[in-house]
Amino acid sequence: MLVMKQAVTAPLETITRAAKIIARCRELARITDEPGKTTRLFLSSATRDAHTLLTWWMRQAGLEARTDDIGNLRAVRRSAKADAPTLILFSHIDTVPNAGAFDGPLGVLIALAAIKELHGTALPFNIELIAFAEEEGVRFAFPFLSSLAVTGQLTDDLLAKTDSDSVSVADAIRNFGLDPARIPETCPLAPNSFAAIEVHIEQGPVLEADNASLAVVEAIVGQSRLKITFEGHANHAGTTPMPLRHDALTAAAQWIVEVERYAANYTQLVATVGRIEALPGAMNVVPGTVHVTLDVRHPKDESRHAAVAHLLTKAEAAGAVRGVKVQATVLSEQKAIPMSHDLTVKLHKAAERTGHDAKSMFSGAGHDAMILAPHMPTTMLFVRSPGGLSHHPDENVREEDVEAALATVLNLLLHLHPHK
Numbered sequence: 001m002l003v004m005k006q007a008v009t010a011p012l013e014t015i016t017r018a019a020k021i022i023a024r025c026r027e028l029a030r031i032t033d034e035p036g037k038t039t040r041l042f043l044s045s046a047t048r049d050a051h052t053l054l055t056w057w058m059r060q061a062g063l064e065a066r067t068d069d070i071g072n073l074r075a076v077r078r079s080a081k082a083d084a085p086t087l088i089l090f091s092h093i094d095t096v097p098n099a100g101a102f103d104g105p106l107g108v109l110i111a112l113a114a115i116k117e118l119h120g121t122a123l124p125f126n127i128e129l130i131a132f133a134e135e136e137g138v139r140f141a142f143p144f145l146s147s148l149a150v151t152g153q154l155t156d157d158l159l160a161k162t163d164s165d166s167v168s169v170a171d172a173i174r175n176f177g178l179d180p181a182r183i184p185e186t187c188p189l190a191p192n193s194f195a196a197i198e199v200h201i202e203q204g205p206v207l208e209a210d211n212a213s214l215a216v217v218e219a220i221v222g223q224s225r226l227k228i229t230f231e232g233h234a235n236h237a238g239t240t241p242m243p244l245r246h247d248a249l250t251a252a253a254q255w256i257v258e259v260e261r262y263a264a265n266y267t268q269l270v271a272t273v274g275r276i277e278a279l280p281g282a283m284n285v286v287p288g289t290v291h292v293t294l295d296v297r298h299p300k301d302e303s304r305h306a307a308v309a310h311l312l313t314k315a316e317a318a319g320a321v322r323g324v325k326v327q328a329t330v331l332s333e334q335k336a337i338p339m340s341h342d343l344t345v346k347l348h349k350a351a352e353r354t355g356h357d358a359k360s361m362f363s364g365a366g367h368d369a370m371i372l373a374p375h376m377p378t379t380m381l382f383v384r385s386p387g388g389l390s391h392h393p394d395e396n397v398r399e400e401d402v403e404a405a406l407a408t409v410l411n412l413l414l415h416l417h418p419h420k
Contacts, residue, residue, distance in 0.1 A: 017117070018403035021109045025397075028053060028093070028109075029101035037098040038393065042134035042145065043071050043172045050093055054108070054131060061116035063129070068186040069178040070149035071133035077115050079126050085418045086126040088189065088196035088376075089114070089409075092135035092146070092368060100395020104135060106383065107199035110402065114409045125418050128190065135368050139163050139172075147371035149187040189376070194418045195343055196378040198369045199405055201397060205388025206361060213401040214408060215361040216347045217380035220370040221268075221297040222304050222336035228252075228315055232324040234280055234288025246323040249278045249287035255318040259294070259311055269307055270364060271296045293331075299362040301336050337370040340377035347379055350412035356404045381405055 015023065029038040031053065033046040040046040051073050055065040063075035073093070076086070091107025108131045115127055130150070137143030140161045148154045159170040159180055170180045207215055232248035256273045263271035277291040294311065298304035312328050319326040344360075351358035361382060363369075372378045384401045387394075 016399065016403070017113060018399045018406060021106070021113050021402050021406065022397060022399060024057065024109050025101045025105045028105050029099075034097065038095055038101065039097045039099065040093065040095045041139045042094050043139075043176045047071065047094070047133060048176070054093070054112075057109075057112060058129070061112055062119060063115065067178070068149075069173065069180065069182040070146050070154065070187050071173065071176060071178060072146050072150065072187070073131040073133070075129050077118070077127040077129075079123055081124060083192075084125050085192040085194040086128050086190040087413070087416070087418075088128050088130060088193055088372070089198075090130040090132060090196060090368060090372075091198050091200055092132040094132075094134050094136050094138070096136050096138055096391050098393055100390065100392055102201050102395055102397050103203065103390055104132075104200070106201055106397060106402070110199045110406050110409060113406055114413060117406075117410055118413065121414070123413065125194070125416070126190070127413070128193070132368050140169055143366060144368060144371050145169065147368040149183050150189050151371055151375050152184070152188060153371070154183060154187075193376055195340070195416070196369070196372045196376055197343070197347070197381070197409070197412070198367060198378070199381045199383065199409065200367060201390060201395070202361075202382040202385045202388075203365050203390035204385065207359075207382065207384040208386060208388055210359065212357070212359055213384055213398075213404040214351055214356055214358040215382040216344050216351070216358045217339055217363050217369070217382055218344055218360050219299045219339055220337045220363045220365075220367060220373075220380075221299045222301045223332070223334040223366075224294075224296045224304055224308050225331040225333075226294045226296075226308070227329045227331055228255075228292045228294055228312075229327045229329075230255075230290040230292070230315075230319055230324050231327065232288050232290075232319075232322065233286075235286045237284040237286055240286055245286050246288075247286050248290040248319075248322075248324050251318045251322045251324040251326075252276065252278075252290040252292055254321075255311075255315045256292070258314045258318070262307070262311060262314070263296075266298075266303075266307070268300075268362065269296070269298045269303065271307065271311065297364055299336050304336070334366070337373050339369070339373060339379040343377050343379035346416065347381060347408070347412055350415065351404075351408045353415075354404070354407040354411050356408060358408065381408060 089111035132146040230248040232246035
């Protein structure tokens with residue numbers, strides 16, 4: 001059942017343009033599938049009502065919205081030039097369970113505000129605003145379905161994926177009143193699209209630590225995910241002497257500390273052991289088998305691969321001391337995705353022209369920008385996340401940071417030339 005959370009806000013006409021964007025993000029956050037929380041899943045009833053509200057705001061900005069057949073809400077600001085190329089402004093409107101108001105919607109609503117500010121201003125390109133319907137991967141345990149559709153990468157296997165109620169992606173599309181067979185017709189980006197820009201909260205503490213409002217993203221880091229199994233020998237905790245044990249958990253524990261120590265020595269490397277399962281899991285039994293996960297991320301693929309190789313060697317060494325075997329299984333590999341150098345430079349200059357020093361950063365999280373980047377010049381602008389908080393109901397933004405982001409986007413659009 002759709003639930004609208006209650007809130008009191010000031011009349012939008014009396015507040016600044018940044019405060020208006022923030023108020024709209026909070027209004028959108030009240031459209032939820034889960035009472036008392038902000039949870040908006042792909043092609044849910046909340047998605048439909050979010051589309052209704054966004055469509056109204058788009059009309060106020062002089063745009064006519066349409067929904068493509070993967071569920072993206074899209075609108076185009078037309079240039080006076082008949083053969084004008086197209087710039088894409090985008091982010092997403094789905095959420096994780098019990099989310100905040102700004103992860104995704106902030107980028108959509110800053111883009112919409114920029115388009116409205118440009119009313120009456122001639123530009124040599126069209127602007128298409130895309131509110132992607134699925135980025136988080138919550139409902140079908142697979143992310144980026146919407147951006148994969150617009151780049152022609154949505155396969156039949158992905159359409160066959162099912163949610164917890166055994167509803168397939170294709171059936172969810174049909175239930176929403178759309179047609180999966182029309183995805184190749186209604187979803188692709190305009191063939192003359194020349195650039196794409198995503199504004200997003202940082203989702204981390206770096207800008208906060210530097211007391212900075214903005215950052216320009218140079219690359220989205222590559223990621224390796226592995227499952228590591230330490231195989232020792234389970235035995236009685238009271239009768240097995242310490243020197244005769246083959247304790248899989250102590251081997252894993254030694255290695256986990258090594259993971260932290262190694263990653264801490266490299267500024268752009270992060271490595272995380274996020275899950276541990278010790279078997280048989282009894283208080284009075286020496287653990288015989290331990291399964292752990294390893295997540296390694298770095299903006300350069302060769303450095304990430306070297307880190308994984310080093311950490312696997314350390315795992316084997318920790319096991320060898322105790323007569324514990326180690327086996328590694330790669331669960332997934334994601335290449336690092338560089339952003340367009342030309343666009344990042346232009347975004348830096350736009351920030352400078354508006355009086356803001358936007359630092360360069362790498363994104364440690366995945367974004368729709370990584371799906372679009374191989375197909376066209378793409379970049380991202382990060383906005384500070386106070387407290388580094390994200391994917392949390394207390395997620396927030398500062399008005400001055402939102403104003404800085406809006407001013408930067410507007411300045412970029414006014415100075416951007418498709419063929420320069």
